[in-house]
Every structure is written in C-alpha cells, then in structure tokens.
Amino acid sequence: MTAKSLTLDLLSTCGKVAAPVRALIDAAALFGIADNALRVALARLHAEGLVVRDERGRYRLGPTALGVNQQIVGWRSIDQRVRPWSGDWIGVHSGPAGTPGKRSRDRLRADLQRARPLRLLGFRTLSPGLDIRPDNLEGGSAFVAERLANLGLDLSVAAEPLTTLFGMTSLDSEIDSVARKLWDTEQLRRDSLALIARLEASAKRLPTLPREVAMRESFELGGEGIRQLVVDPLLPESIAPTSVRRALSDAMHRYDRLGRRCWANWLGSDTETQQLPAGVRAAGVRATGTGGLDPTDRADAPR
Numbered sequence: 174m175t176a177k178s179l180t181l182d183l184l185s186t187c188g189k190v191a192a193p194v195r196a197l198i199d200a201a202a203l204f205g206i207a208d209n210a211l212r213v214a215l216a217r218l219h220a221e222g223l224v225v226r227d228e229r230g231r232y233r234l235g236p237t238a239l240g241v242n243q244q245i246v247g248w249r250s251i252d253q254r255v256r257p258w259s260g261d262w263i264g265v266h267s268g269p270a271g272t273p274g275k276r277s278r279d280r281l282r283a284d285l286q287r288a289r290p291l292r293l294l295g296f297r298t299l300s301p302g303l304d305i306r307p308d309n310l311e312g313g314s315a316f317v318a319e320r321l322a323n324l325g326l327d328l329s330v331a332a333e334p335l336t337t338l339f340g341m342t343s344l345d346s347e348i349d350s351v352a353r354k355l356w357d358t359e360q361l362r363r364d365s366l367a368l369i370a371r372l373e374a375s376a377k378r379l380p381t382l383p384r385e386v387a388m389r390e391s392f393e394l395g396g397e398g399i400r401q402l403v404v405d406p407l408l409p410e411s412i413a414p415t416s417v418r419r420a421l422s423d424a425m426h427r428y429d430r431l432g433r434r435c436w437a438n439w440l441g442s443d444t445e446t447q448q449l450p451a452g453v454r455a456a457g458v459r460a461t462g463t464g465g466l467d468p469t470d471r472a473d474a475p476r
Contacts, residue, residue, distance in 0.1 A: 174204045176214035182396065184224060184234045185242050186436075191231035196439055203389050240323035244293060248402040251422060258309035258409035262341040262352065263317055265291060265304045265326075268334045287336065290324035295406030297355035305341065305352060309409045314340055356406055358413040365421045368401055372424045379431050388439075391432035398425040 183200055184192060194215065201211040215232060218224040222237040234242055247254070267287055294317060296304040310316055318338050322328055328336055344352065375394050379387045402425060405418055 174206065176201060176206050176210040177218060179204060179206060180211065180214050180218060180232075181223065181234070181238065182392075184232060184238075185245060187233060189233065191227050191229070191233040193229075193231050197232070200388075200439060203385055240325065243323060244320070245399065245403050248399050248422075248425070251402055251405065251407060252415075252419060254311050255309050255407050255409070256311050258307050258411065260342075260349075261308040262305045262344065263308045263314055263338065264299075264341045265296060265321070265336060265338050267302050267336045287326060290321050290326040293324060293404060294320060295408070297406075299348075299352055299355065305355075306406065307409050307412065308340060310407065314338060353412050356408060356413065358408065361405070361413065362417050365401060365417045368398055369421055369424045372398055372428045376428055376431055379435065384435070387435045391428070391435045395425070395428055395432045398428060 179201055180197060183197060194212070197215070198208050198211050201208075215224065219226060219232075219235075222235045224232045224238070225235040226232050265287075291304050294306065296306045299305045306317075308314070312319075318328055321338070326336065328338055371394060375390060379391060382390065398421065402418075402422060406413075407418075408415075
C-alpha cells in the first residue's frame with residue numbers, strides 16, 4: 174500500500190463528494206502511512222491532474238483519473254453490459270511505431286500504452302499488432318471505441334502509431350478456434366471461486382473485529398473482489414460459463430454492504446456516508462499521469 178494508491182482508491186469511493194485532508198490522513202494511518210507521505214502524494218497527484226482541490230481544501234478525483242474510475246465503479250452493473258453473442262468479434266489493429274532508428278524503443282512504449290486499456294476491456298492478442306474480443310458488449314463497437322478512448326487509447330487518424338478498431342465476421346474456423354482459447358478461463362474460474370470463499374469467510378468475521386481492523390480488511394479484500402470483476406473479460410457463455418462471475422458479483426454486493434458499515438463514519442456527518450462502498454480498490458488497476466491504465470504493474474500499488 175502506498176500513499177498514492179490509497180489516495181486514489183479512497184477518492185474513488187467518494188464519487189462527487191470531496192474528501193477533507195484530515196479524513197484522508199486518518200485513513201492512511203490505518204495502513205501505516207505517515208501524515209507527511211499522504212500530503213506529498215496529494216501534491217503530486219494534484220500536479221498530475223489526477224485529483225483536484227476545491228475552495229475548502231478538500232479533494233476529489235480529477236479529470237485525468239475519471240476514465241479509469243468510470244470503469245472501476247461499473248463493477249456493480251457488469252452483467253448489464255453484455256448482450257447475446259452472435260459469434261462476431263471486435264478487433265483493434267496498431268501499425269509500427271516510430272522511425273526505423275527509434276522503432277524498438279518507441280514501439281515498446283506505444284505497445285505498453287496500447288495494452289493497458291485493451292486489457293481492461295477484455296482484449297487479448299491474436300497476432301502481433303492485432304487484439305480481439307467477442308462483440309458481446311452492449312453498444313457494440315461504438316461503446317468499445319468510446320470506452321477505450323476514455324481510458325487513454327488514441328483511435329484518431331492522427332495517432333502514432335495508427336490504431337484502428339473494426340468488426341470481424343466469418344472468421345476461418347481454425348482462427349476462430351484459436352481465438353476462443355486466448356483467455357485462461359479455467360484460471361479465471363479458480364480465482365473467482367477462491368475469492369468468493371474468502372469474501373464469505375471475512376463477512377462472518379467482520380462483525381467480531383475491532384473497528385480499525387474491520388476497516389482495513391474490508392477495504393483490502395473488497396478491493397480484490399472489485400478488481401476481479403473490473404478486469405473480467407465478460408466473455409460469452411459459449412467461451413466461459415457466466416455462473417461463477419454472477420456468483421462473485423452477488424458475493425461482492427453482500428460484502429460491499431458490510432464494508433459500508435465499517436467505513437460509515439470515515440467522512441463524518443457532513444456527507445451521505447451510506448453511499449460509500451467497501452473500497453474501490455482495483456488491485457493493479459490505477460490511473461497514470463497520461464490517462465492510461467496499468468492492469469499488471471504492482472510495484473507502485475501492491476495489493
């Protein structure tokens with residue numbers, strides 16, 4: 174846990190409510206983060222546009238972080254974001270980056286910036302430069318294009334490298350078979366079942382714990398549950414059975430209600446504390462200074 178990651182996570186829970194510095198400092202203390210470290214993190218996040226400060230010196234998420242936060246807080250309604258699958262796919266293709274002399278370094282940077290939002294939207298690499306996912310999200314290609322843009326992927330004709338989103342139909346049967354195996358659905362199932370068991374065990378334990386201990390546990394474990402739902406590729410039933418994802422979603426909704434009780438007085442009596450969830454801690458999913466995502470890098474914000 175770092176001061177930066179904790180601040181972003183806490184402000185993610187607040188929605189439009191601005192959090193006073195004192196409340197952020199008090200929460201940081203629960204995780205062993207010093208007062209000064211929290212203030213330094215706030216200053217840096219403010220400089221990067223990830224948080225903004227109002228006239229009372231309270232903080233909320235800034236515009237740079239909103240695309241990521243929109244994806245995170247959508248965990249509550251993930252099942253409403255899918256539609257029956259017709260067998261079609263959505264592809265995103267990116268051309269070579271940079272001049273020949275700089276191509277290796279430029280391409281590595283471009284590939285990283287490109288991979289983050291694609292991974293969060295459930296895309297996987299079919300061949301170098303081509304990522305795909307089933308076309309089963311509500312809103313189709315238009316929705317996916319808008320969400321990718323909000324997450325920092327430049328799909329304009331001026332982008333370097335040029336990145337193009339398109340629909341894919343009537344794939345060759347062999348390629349279609351390969352495409353359906355790009356996701357490790359068995360690992361996803363095991364991870365979800367294990368997390369459900371931990372959520373249920375913690376739910377029984379929370380009422381017996383001291384308040385500060387319960388706050389820490391609900392924030393950390395609730396964040397793991399949210400992360401699992403946020404990065405779920407939302408695959409159609411014919412690729413991965415959806416029953417386990419629904420079970421995890423149900424478990425997280427129950428756990429979230431318990432987490433709210435643990436954190437009910439965090440911001441005091443001047444806000445609608447019943448709106449605060451257990452903690453929007455999407456482990457490994459964090460805003461960056463460029464408006465992108467890092468769904469794999471845990472060095473900055475280990476969970």
